[in-house]
Amino acid sequence: MKSPKQVSVSALWKFAAAAILVVVGAGANASAQTAKIQTSSLDHLVSKASETFNLDLDESLMQLTAKVFKANDPDEARVKALVSGLKGIHVRVLEFEKEGEFLAADLEAIRTQLRAPGWNRIVNAKSKKEGSVDVYLMTSGSQVLGLAVLAADAKEIAVVNILGNIDLEKLSQLEGQFGIPDLSLEKPKRKN
Amino acid sequence: MTKRMILIGTLALGCFMISVSPAQAKDDNFDGVVKVIERFYRVKHKGIPFLARAGMKTAVTAARIAGGSKKRLAEAGSVKVAYFEDQDFESGPGAARFREAINTALGKTWNPFVQVTSPKSGEQVYIFLRHAGDKFHVMTITIDRRDASVVQVTLSPSTLAKLLQDPEDMGRAINDEATTDQ
Numbered sequence A: 001m002k003s004p005k006q007v008s009v010s011a012l013w014k015f016a017a018a019a020i021l022v023v024v025g026a027g028a029n030a031s032a033q034t035a036k037i038q039t040s041s042l043d044h045l046v047s048k049a050s051e052t053f054n055l056d057l058d059e060s061l062m063q064l065t066a067k068v069f070k071a072n073d074p075d076e077a078r079v080k081a082l083v084s085g086l087k088g089i090h091v092r093v094l095e096f097e098k099e100g101e102f103l104a105a106d107l108e109a110i111r112t113q114l115r116a117p118g119w120n121r122i123v124n125a126k127s128k129k130e131g132s133v134d135v136y137l138m139t140s141g142s143q144v145l146g147l148a149v150l151a152a153d154a155k156e157i158a159v160v161n162i163l164g165n166i167d168l169e170k171l172s173q174l175e176g177q178f179g180i181p182d183l184s185l186e187k188p189k190r191k192n
Numbered sequence B: 001m002t003k004r005m006i007l008i009g010t011l012a013l014g015c016f017m018i019s020v021s022p023a024q025a026k027d028d029n030f031d032g033v034v035k036v037i038e039r040f041y042r043v044k045h046k047g048i049p050f051l052a053r054a055g056m057k058t059a060v061t062a063a064r065i066a067g068g069s070k071k072r073l074a075e076a077g078s079v080k081v082a083y084f085e086d087q088d089f090e091s092g093p094g095a096a097r098f099r100e101a102i103n104t105a106l107g108k109t110w111n112p113f114v115q116v117t118s119p120k121s122g123e124q125v126y127i128f129l130r131h132a133g134d135k136f137h138v139m140t141i142t143i144d145r146r147d148a149s150v151v152q153v154t155l156s157p158s159t160l161a162k163l164l165q166d167p168e169d170m171g172r173a174i175n176d177e178a179t180t181d182q
Helices: A002-033 A041-047 A057-066 A075-083 A104-114 A168-174 B002-019 B023-025 B028-043 B047-064 B096-106 B157-167 B166-180
Strands: A050-059 A086-095 A119-129 A133-138 A143-153 A156-164 B080-084 B113-116 B123-130 B135-143 B149-157
Touching: A041 A086, A041 A104, A041 A156, A041 B096, A041 B149, A050 A057, A057 A075, A057 A086, A057 B113, A057 B123, A057 B157, A075 A168, A075 B135, A075 B157, A104 A119, A104 A156, A104 B113, A143 B157, A156 A168, A156 B113, B028 B135, B047 B157, B096 B113, B096 B123, B135 B157, B157 B166
Parallel strands: none
Antiparallel strands: A050 A086, A050 B113, A086 A156, A119 A133, A133 A143, A143 A156, B080 B149, B113 B123, B123 B135, B135 B149
């Protein structure tokens, strides 16, 4: 027979467990909705790298970005159209002097995030000489929530994470701008 | 006796207010960042005559970056430069902790935009952005093994557009030109 105190503790545990489930569920859902990739698993490689590059254009900076490009200048109007609908650009690049400074396992934490529901790999290019480039798109129904690129060769890791309405064509046009490395992605052919 | 207690209390409160000045430093972020560098690396920045000279160069530089002498886009009087010359930036707790300290000093009023580190060469570059009415403040912090600089400029939207499109090179250019004695 349980004492009143034991019953109370048991009820508290059940409440706590339910609360944890709600919080974890809400967190997972929020993470899925934002399409933001965490790259902190690469932090331990920073001291080995010959150069690291981080660029963060969060939502507030993206709003600024949309304002600074003029609609009446053809070049700026093109960029303005490209960045409209984007909610963030995050780029992380690590370059190493020598081969073998990182292992495939070092990228596993990022790949695990990209195997979560909602993400689909749309490009998978691998070559012994140039390494691999994987492009993932996160969708919810017909809505595109974000894109992630994970590129790696023997001496370099690049993670590009673009939040918002983005596709391969936009990505290929953004290459070389906003800190996005040249990924040499083929531009998708337009359907007539 | 009571007056003496009040005096001591006031002095103690004054000391307390001084001791919590990091919060105040956040209001003047440029000076706050300079102090962070001084404390972190135990160095001292250069005095006013050099700053005036460097500031003039920065205005010219920003105009050059923006596409020529006709487009002077660094707003007049907007340039702040602090320079640390021939001092030791190799010792200290490391770039990762410095990055944390700088991010904390700039708080929520500045957006971290680009952060570049070259652990082997000891180089660090940080670019922060802030909205300033219809213009933008850009702060670049560059640290090498022996030199460092902090440059803050006010840019028009069109110059910022160029910075956003080519952030690393533009950030380095703003900083290099502002602090190179030609």
